[in-house]
Amino acid sequence: MELPLEYFIKLRNLIYERTGISYEENKIYYVKKRLQQRMQAGGFEDIEEYIKYLKLFDGNGREFQELINLLTVNETYFFREFNQLQLFAEDCLDEVVEAKRRTGGSTIKILCAGCSTGEEAYTLAIIVREMLEDFRRWSVLIKAIDIDENVLARARKGIYDSRSVKDVPPAYLKRYFAQPQSGEYVIRPEAKELVLFEHHNLMDRRALRNEEGYDFVFCRNVLIYFDEVSRKQVVDRFYSLMNPGGFIFLGHSESLSRISSAFKIRRINEHLVYQR
Amino acid sequence: MAGKVLIVDDSEMVRNFHSYIVKSLGLEIITAVDGADALEKIYGSDDEILFCITDINMPHMDGYTLIERLRDDPTYEDMPIIIVSTEDEMKDKQRGFEAGANLYLVKPTEPDDLLLNIKMLLGK
Amino acid sequence: MSLIEDLIADLSSEDEKTRAFAAEDIACDGLWEGVGPMIARLEIEPSRYVREVIVSSLKMMSGPELVNQLIPCLRSDDAFVRNSIIDILALQGEESLEALRGPLQDADKDTRKFALDVLVQIGSSAAALIAEAMADPDINNVITAVEYLGRLEDDRWIKEINNLFLRSDNVLLRCTCLETMALIGDENSVECVNKRYPSYQSISFLEQYSFLKFVARKGSDIHLPLIISLMGEKGQVMHKEIINAIEGILKRIPRDYLLPELIEVISNYLESEIKDINKYELLVLLGKYRNPEIYTILTKYLEPRKPLICMGAIEGLGEYGNPEAIALIEAIKGVVRDEEQREIIERSLIRLEKLR
Numbered sequence: 224m225e226l227p228l229e230y231f232i233k234l235r236n237l238i239y240e241r242t243g244i245s246y247e248e249n250k251i252y253y254v255k256k257r258l259q260q261r262m263q264a265g266g267f268e269d270i271e272e273y274i275k276y277l278k279l280f281d282g283n284g285r286e287f288q289e290l291i292n293l294l295t296v297n298e299t300y301f302f303r304e305f306n307q308l309q310l311f312a313e314d315c316l317d318e319v320v321e322a323k324r325r326t327g328g329s330t331i332k333i334l335c336a337g338c339s340t341g342e343e344a345y346t347l348a349i350i351v352r353e354m355l356e357d358f359r360r361w362s363v364l365i366k367a368i369d370i371d372e373n374v375l376a377r378a379r380k381g382i383y384d385s386r387s388v389k390d391v392p393p394a395y396l397k398r399y400f401a402q403p404q405s406g407e408y409v410i411r412p413e414a415k416e417l418v419l420f421e422h423h424n425l426m427d428r429r430a431l432r433n434e435e436g437y438d439f440v441f442c443r444n445v446l447i448y449f450d451e452v453s454r455k456q457v458v459d460r461f462y463s464l465m466n467p468g469g470f471i472f473l474g475h476s477e478s479l480s481r482i483s484s485a486f487k488i489r490r491i492n493e494h495l496v497y498q499r
Numbered sequence: 500m501a502g503k504v505l506i507v508d509d510s511e512m513v514r515n516f517h518s519y520i521v522k523s524l525g526l527e528i529i530t531a532v533d534g535a536d537a538l539e540k541i542y543g544s545d546d547e548i549l550f551c552i553t554d555i556n557m558p559h560m561d562g563y564t565l566i567e568r569l570r571d572d573p574t575y576e577d578m579p580i581i582i583v584s585t586e587d588e589m590k591d592k593q594r595g596f597e598a599g600a601n602l603y604l605v606k607p608t609e610p611d612d613l614l615l616n617i618k619m620l621l622g623k
Numbered sequence: 624m625s626l627i628e629d630l631i632a633d634l635s636s637e638d639e640k641t642r643a644f645a646a647e648d649i650a651c652d653g654l655w656e657g658v659g660p661m662i663a664r665l666e667i668e669p670s671r672y673v674r675e676v677i678v679s680s681l682k683m684m685s686g687p688e689l690v691n692q693l694i695p696c697l698r699s700d701d702a703f704v705r706n707s708i709i710d711i712l713a714l715q716g717e718e719s720l721e722a723l724r725g726p727l728q729d730a731d732k733d734t735r736k737f738a739l740d741v742l743v744q745i746g747s748s749a750a751a752l753i754a755e756a757m758a759d760p761d762i763n764n765v766i767t768a769v770e771y772l773g774r775l776e777d778d779r780w781i782k783e784i785n786n787l788f789l790r791s792d793n794v795l796l797r798c799t800c801l802e803t804m805a806l807i808g809d810e811n812s813v814e815c816v817n818k819r820y821p822s823y824q825s826i827s828f829l830e831q832y833s834f835l836k837f838v839a840r841k842g843s844d845i846h847l848p849l850i851i852s853l854m855g856e857k858g859q860v861m862h863k864e865i866i867n868a869i870e871g872i873l874k875r876i877p878r879d880y881l882l883p884e885l886i887e888v889i890s891n892y893l894e895s896e897i898k899d900i901n902k903y904e905l906l907v908l909l910g911k912y913r914n915p916e917i918y919t920i921l922t923k924y925l926e927p928r929k930p931l932i933c934m935g936a937i938e939g940l941g942e943y944g945n946p947e948a949i950a951l952i953e954a955i956k957g958v959v960r961d962e963e964q965r966e967i968i969e970r971s972l973i974r975l976e977k978l979r
Contacts, residue, residue: 228904229839229867240532248900249931252963275776279746428647455679456647462672463640480535484560485672487568490542512770512799519832522860556737558710561702585763586733590700606763607795610829 226255230270234258237277242291242447243478257293261286284450295447301342301383302390304443304475306494311439312350314491315470319438320355322468330362331355332437334464336425336457337445338367341378341410341418342387347441348414349399366434368423375420381410425449425457434464444474446482458483465499472496502547503527507537507565508554508583513606517552517583520610524617534560538568541575550579550620552613555586555595563598570599579620583608626652631660642668643676650680658684658692665696665704678707682714690715690722697726697737709737713744720749727752732761739764743771750777757783766799773803781807785815794829801833805840813841823849831857835864839871847872847882854888862897870908879913886914893924903935910939918945925951927958934964941971946979 231251239245246254258270265286267273281287302308323329331351335344344367351363369375388396388408400408423430426449440461446454461471462485471486473479479486479497486497504521506528508514514530521528529544531537534557541548551569555562562582569575580602582595587605595603602616633645634657642664649657661677668674681689689711696708712719719741726738739756742749756768757780769784781804788800797819804812816837820826826834831853838846850868853861869885881889889905906924909917921943924936933955940948949972956968 227867227870228900229870248898251900251903252934252967256963279776428651432644452679452682455675459643459672459676459679463643478539480539480559483672483675484535484564485670485675488538488542493545495539495543510767510770512766512795512802515802515832516795516798516829519829523828555702556706556740558706561706563702585736607766607793610794 233274243481244476261290299339299342300387301346307475310494312354316354333365333439334437335367336442338369340374344418345410345414348417349395363417365418367418367420370424378420381415383408426453431460437465438469440471454482467499469499470496502549503529505529505548505551507531509533509557520613533557534565537565552581552583555584566598566600627654627656634660634664639670639673642673646677646680650683658689681711690719694722697734709740712741716745717748735764739767747775750775754780762793766796769799769803773806776806778807781809785812789815798830798833801837805837808841823852832864835868839868842872851884881912881914899931903931906935906939910942927955937968937971941974944978946975949975
């Protein structure tokens, strides 16, 4: 199948406008392969026809969503998107903590939305423990939420395989994971006790209305599965439960600008961050 | 001249048109589809943004809000900004001035007029 | 107080969250009496967050009552309100069409423009109303109408657009016509373009870009000499448009061999400072043709250190069909890790093996 650059760019722009996800040019094969699948499934002969369909005839956005589902990678593991976590650990966390020290605050609250089997939540627990020198005087809560009871159950158990921990820095692997048998990694209490898993449906407007005081919200590679209207409602909800000066993190290829302008944009160490 | 020019408009046609005009000065451009996209491009750019040409009426974030947010940030309070908008009443120009724009031109711009204004703005 | 009265009162609460939740609840519970107060609040609300929640909430509602209350807001002095109203009205779809006839005839040209902005988002059922704006006294609205008909890919008014292109002395209008004609043009469009631009000197600088876009979709071999001349002058700055134009013409008229002048143009681009992705595209393109010199050009770009260019060369060689390339590609295969790229390499090798 032909994918002339011009059409790759058109498709890329369409995806960006509607979801905020962007694909770099070196992803052309990645996109092409999945595009081909959708086109075959729908009986589309050429890319021009397919894009026209997406733009003008895909009324309920179903085909578009199928394409997006195919394009987005669905895996989860510890320390995923390391650069962003580094930014959180070394800059954002520091800023929030310093501000709280000055005003006598002693709690840190993090929301991990769409937590799935818990890798991200535990990752954040490890980072916070490692980065706070005077850890004992802080009350840390990482609330990890998901709509799927099955994944929450697995998250609460905290047992993982070697694929999940492949990116964990060796020192942390030793410190925070027990290895009862080969290939099995169990998260230790030092990290586990910071995380509270709860069942919530982000689409429910009443969900999380009583939550407040969060310094950080992580919602990475989750919103891509929502439609435009729901995505906006969820982000607005996050805004309402955050402290001023709190940071919100989406997946590194997701753009908050397509969803909300209520947050303030900043550049820290060559990265873009959004702050309430 | 190192650095790039940011062109902000929700119409692809107008973005293209302004791009062609600016490119004729030998400058490189970045484009944005609205004010929110523009902020991301500015804050995300590793290159200096020499100046910005922006529309007013756009989805997600209008031009006035874009300019106000930029002026709130010491890093960008001096970035030259030209508004190019269909609205031509005094109150619109006044609003543009209050937001912090440097120049206000009415669409459709005469290419030579835009070029001249850019040159005057950059002082060359 | 009843629920709705409480919620309306909450819209003016001192607390941001209360105001936002009130708007959400009014919308989710479909409480019509809340629409007016929400719109009124939108004009004076200081918090961006709350403004956006009110707009999202209005978007969840629908019906003629909503439309009628929103139409006057197209004249608001507040840019955020105006632009949000455009989005909300567009979501109402055909419900809005009738109500927009008024604004489309408004004395204020900007109000007419905003109405067009709603129409284009509604889609093809609004095309006829958009087309009427080609007779608008304000040139911006004429330009907008032409642009939007192109966006909707609705060719019912191409005759009028062709005429506008021929008659107009406004550069932006001509450019817009050209780019719309690129999408929906007919044979007459090509005639009009050839008539207006008998030679490449008659195409003003700004129109060159739009002309190239037109040619990419609707041009033919007769336009090639013009493109090659343009390449001579503006090769770097217009490279994207020139490459697309060449590709477009070649695609529509199959042939086995490229003109030597075209191979030269492409070689020059491959040696120039254009982006790797454009070079990739050119290499893939070259592979489709049989000129003997193409083989040499393609093998020259088998550089693993430039992955995208290298992949273009490999794809091109696979298509070109000279089995001598197999050994060269095998050598590259050893150093490539990326799964998708390895697939492409395999495919090219299989193709070439069959021809051995």
